[in-house]
Amino acid sequence: xxxxxxxxxxxxxxxxxxxxxxxxxxxxxxxxxxxxxxxxxxxxxxxxxxxxxxxxxxxxxxxxxxxxxxxxxxxxxxxxxxxxxxxxxxxxxxxxxxxxxxxxxxxxxxxxxxxxxxxxxxxxxxxxxxxxxxxxxxxxxxxxxxxxxxxxxxxxxxxxxxxxxxxxxxxxxxxxxxxxxxxxxxxxxxxxxxxxxxxxxxxxxxxxxxxxxxxxxxxxxxxxxxxxxxxxxxxxxxxxxxxxxxxxxxxxxxxxxxxxxxxxxxxxxxxxxxxxxxxxxxxxxxxxxxxxxxxxxxxxxxxxxxxxxxxxxxxxxxxxxxxxxxxxxxxx
Amino acid sequence: xxxxxxxxxxxxxxxxxxxxxxxxxxxxxxxxxxxxxxxxxxxxxxxxxxxxxxxxxxxxxxxxxxxxxxxxxxxxxxxxxxxxxxxxxxxxxxxxxxxxxxxxxxxxxxxxxxxxxxxxxxxxxxxxxxxxxxxxxxxxxxxxxxxxxxxxxxxxxxxxxxxxxxxxxxxxxxxxxxxxxxxxxxxxxxxxxxxxxxxxxxxxxxxxxxxxxxxxxxxxxxxxxxxxxxxxxxxxxxxxxxxxxxxxxxxxxxxxxxxxxxxxxxxxxxxxxxxxxxxxxxxxxxxxxxxxxxxxxxxxxxxxxxxxxxxxxxxxxxxxxxxxxxxxxxxxxxxxxxxxxxxxxxxxxxxxxxxxxxxxxxxxxxxxxxxxxxxxxxxxxxxxxxxxxxxxxxxxxxxxxxxxxxxxxxxxxxxxxxxxxxxxxxxxxxxxxxxxxxxxxxxxxxxxxxxxxxx
Numbered sequence: 001x002x003x004x005x006x007x008x009x010x011x012x013x014x015x016x017x018x019x020x021x022x023x024x025x026x027x028x029x030x031x032x033x034x035x036x037x038x039x040x041x042x043x044x045x046x047x048x049x050x051x052x053x054x055x056x057x058x059x060x061x062x063x064x065x066x067x068x069x070x071x072x073x074x075x076x077x078x079x080x081x082x083x084x085x086x087x088x089x090x091x092x093x094x095x096x097x098x099x100x101x102x103x104x105x106x107x108x109x110x111x112x113x114x115x116x117x118x119x120x121x122x123x124x125x126x127x128x129x130x131x132x133x134x135x136x137x138x139x140x141x142x143x144x145x146x147x148x149x150x151x152x153x154x155x156x157x158x159x160x161x162x163x164x165x166x167x168x169x170x171x172x173x174x175x176x177x178x179x180x181x182x183x184x185x186x187x188x189x190x191x192x193x194x195x196x197x198x199x200x201x202x203x204x205x206x207x208x209x210x211x212x213x214x215x216x217x218x219x220x221x222x223x224x225x226x227x228x229x230x231x232x233x234x235x236x237x238x239x240x241x242x243x244x245x246x247x248x249x250x251x252x253x254x255x256x257x258x259x260x261x262x263x264x265x266x267x268x269x270x271x272x273x274x275x276x277x278x279x280x281x282x283x284x285x286x287x288x289x290x291x292x293x294x295x296x297x298x299x300x301x302x303x304x305x306x307x308x309x310x311x312x313x314x315x316x317x318x319x320x321x322x323x324x325x326x327x328x329x330x331x332x
Numbered sequence: 333x334x335x336x337x338x339x340x341x342x343x344x345x346x347x348x349x350x351x352x353x354x355x356x357x358x359x360x361x362x363x364x365x366x367x368x369x370x371x372x373x374x375x376x377x378x379x380x381x382x383x384x385x386x387x388x389x390x391x392x393x394x395x396x397x398x399x400x401x402x403x404x405x406x407x408x409x410x411x412x413x414x415x416x417x418x419x420x421x422x423x424x425x426x427x428x429x430x431x432x433x434x435x436x437x438x439x440x441x442x443x444x445x446x447x448x449x450x451x452x453x454x455x456x457x458x459x460x461x462x463x464x465x466x467x468x469x470x471x472x473x474x475x476x477x478x479x480x481x482x483x484x485x486x487x488x489x490x491x492x493x494x495x496x497x498x499x500x501x502x503x504x505x506x507x508x509x510x511x512x513x514x515x516x517x518x519x520x521x522x523x524x525x526x527x528x529x530x531x532x533x534x535x536x537x538x539x540x541x542x543x544x545x546x547x548x549x550x551x552x553x554x555x556x557x558x559x560x561x562x563x564x565x566x567x568x569x570x571x572x573x574x575x576x577x578x579x580x581x582x583x584x585x586x587x588x589x590x591x592x593x594x595x596x597x598x599x600x601x602x603x604x605x606x607x608x609x610x611x612x613x614x615x616x617x618x619x620x621x622x623x624x625x626x627x628x629x630x631x632x633x634x635x636x637x638x639x640x641x642x643x644x645x646x647x648x649x650x651x652x653x654x655x656x657x658x659x660x661x662x663x664x665x666x667x668x669x670x671x672x673x674x675x676x677x678x679x680x681x682x683x684x685x686x687x688x689x690x691x692x693x694x695x696x697x698x699x700x701x702x703x704x705x706x707x708x709x710x711x712x713x714x715x716x717x718x719x720x721x722x723x724x725x726x727x728x729x730x731x732x733x734x735x736x737x738x739x740x741x742x743x744x745x746x747x748x749x750x751x752x753x754x755x756x757x758x759x760x761x762x763x764x765x766x767x768x769x770x771x772x773x774x775x776x777x778x779x780x781x782x783x784x785x786x787x
Contacts (some may be wrong), residue, residue: 320401
């Protein structure tokens with residue numbers, strides 16, 4: 001009886017933190033004890049093979065996989081670091097700041113290349129470029145742009161075709177979108193001109209790559225700027241009607257990172273889970289993961305894991321950047 | 333006489349200990365000096381980077397539309413990247429009002445006069461190096477001060493210091509090892525003239541009292557001078573006493589011979605048996621004295637010649653034969669036979685006078701202790717060493733005295749009724765020593781003493 005009350009109380013407690021998850025799934029629910037709570041920005045279908053491989057090796061551990069946006073992850077985790085055991089996110093800047101602020105547990109026995117880890121507490125396990133994806137039907141008869149400059153010219157020339165049909169991240173809501181945007185702005189002034197052009201075309205703003213690709217697939221938008229390459233590729237392979245642009249000017253590449261919460265109650269399980277993820281993503285030969293692997297040669301194009309990545313998280317700088325972005329993009 | 337010195341400590345050990353102790357102190361000092369200097373340099377390196385970073389942030393501060401703005405340059409944090417992935421914290425204040433960054437990271441106090449200030453302190457459970465700097469912005473109708481605190485953990489610095497400490501420790505150890513080797517070598521080099529002097533003193537023959545002439549270090553000169561002067565005086569007093577003995581013996585012997593001839597003449601004229609007996613005793617006593625005086629003379633002569641040994645090629649057998657010839661009359665008086673055995677010729681380079689003297693004393697001794705009708709065997713051989721053996725058929729040596737009989741004026745217990753001074757074996761011994769040989773005393777299995785002079 002007492003157990004039942006405890007269970008109910010526990011249930012109430014967990015629902016009192018009622019949270020609107022994008023997705024939520026419990027793997028290996030047969031295992032007793034507390035499930036490993038993984039807070040992630042990666043869609044469940046992309047990450048499920050990794051978790052399934054892990055629970056196959058560790059049948060005693062259940063894994064609860066909770067999906068939400070990168071900005072939400074940062075907020076939720078900072079608020080209650082003890083509620084989550086592992087945090088996985090594509091927003092490298094937010095992840096690095098979590099580690100810098102002392103939320104991540106240092107794991108000394110994880111063998112990982114120096115450029116792909118930070119303080120032995122933040123570990124990168126994929127290398128994924130930001131992609132520009134076009135709907136092939138909408139570009140029927142048009143030259144395929146080979147640089148951002150081309151794209152700007154094309155968008156500017158054919159407002160009839162593209163008005164209301166370009167999409168990009170709403171960087172105010174998406175941590176990853178903000179990371180891509182700030183890195184793009186560092187790479188070239190072209191970014192701002194592109195934003196102005198897109199603003200003139202009444203851009204559609206999205207929270208996530210998945211939604212953007214959905215709209216691209218059904219023809220709602222013709223161009224999606226800074227979509228996660230991995231998501232797009234997963235769909236291109238399934239024969240959908242869009243094309244990832246191969247641009248010659250520059251490419252922003254991010255690394256998906258994972259950390260173990262400093263306040264986790266399951267240190268051993270969380271660490272072994274993280275090691276399993278890294279091992280799974282590093283092993284090219286037997287890799288059945290839908291996620292891209294970590295570039296083994298230390299892709300120099302990727303956003304580096306160093307304190308500079310946090311620069312744009314400064315509230316003054318963020319405010320200024322968002323103002324400029326809004327000025328460029330939202331021209332009602 | 334006590335010959336062992338009273339030892340208190342060792343110069344070598346004392347020197348080595350002092351040098352090694354000094355080296356250890358120096359090595360430890362070296363370690364700490366290098367380390368503390370490295371700490372300063374490493375800390376200054378981190379301070380410089382922090383200052384450059386905070387300066388670049390301050391430079392990016394400006395008024396825009398009347399509002400102070402700090403647009404942190406990407407490079408400001410980029411330059412703070414370290415191999416140990418040090419954490420970075422910052423806080424931006426405008427006129428002491430928090431603007432952005434970590435609001436729990438306060439400004440350092442005492443930042444007057446616009447000079448940046450540095451401090452190592454604890455922040456978020458870890459040790460950080462913090463810099464605070466400020467810049468005054470002057471706008472159209474306002475002025476404001478932007479203050480920035482920037483802090484960085486010190487993991488890379490600690491790694492560097494570990495490395496440096498290890499290297500400094502190695503340096504100190506290397507220095508110490510070298511210093512130990514050097515101090516042992518230096519001690520050895522300093523002590524060796526002393527050992528050489530000791531050696532040359534030890535190696536000297538018992539009669540050698542000449543001064544040391546080999547060069548010695550300045551510090552040892554007074555010692556050697558004193559030693560030389562001591563030996564000089566010793567030599568002088570020794571030769572004086574030898575001279576005195578020789579002179580005395582000589583002076584005594586001549587009158588004794590006169591007294592003896594008078595006594596013998598008187599003996600012929602005295603008829604009363606008791607008077608004749610008295611006279612015979614007198615002659616015997618005179619003989620004894622005269623012989624002792626002769627031996628004292630011999631001994632003095634041998635001591636002198638042994639110091640200035642003159643070797644010449646000679647045939648020992650010839651020498652012995654000659655001696656036997658001269659002693660046969662005396663032997664005949666006691667009905668003794670002298671047998672010469674052994675090799676026909678044995679050549680040897682030695683002082684003939686000394687050898688003759690020694691052998692005569694040996695044969696003399698044998699004759700004295702031999703019973704009448706006895707035979708004395710004298711054999712000369714060259715293998716394994718040149719040696720002359722004189723054996724008699726007398727009572728032999730008392731076993732417990734065999735070691736001491738060659739000392740001066742020592743006579744065996746069984747010598748009471750024989751004439752002798754106790755110098756015979758001493759003379760033989762001195763001659764043997766002067767020639768680098770020795771005298772061996774032993775008793776023969778079939779009875780009788782046996783004296784071997786090996787050269």
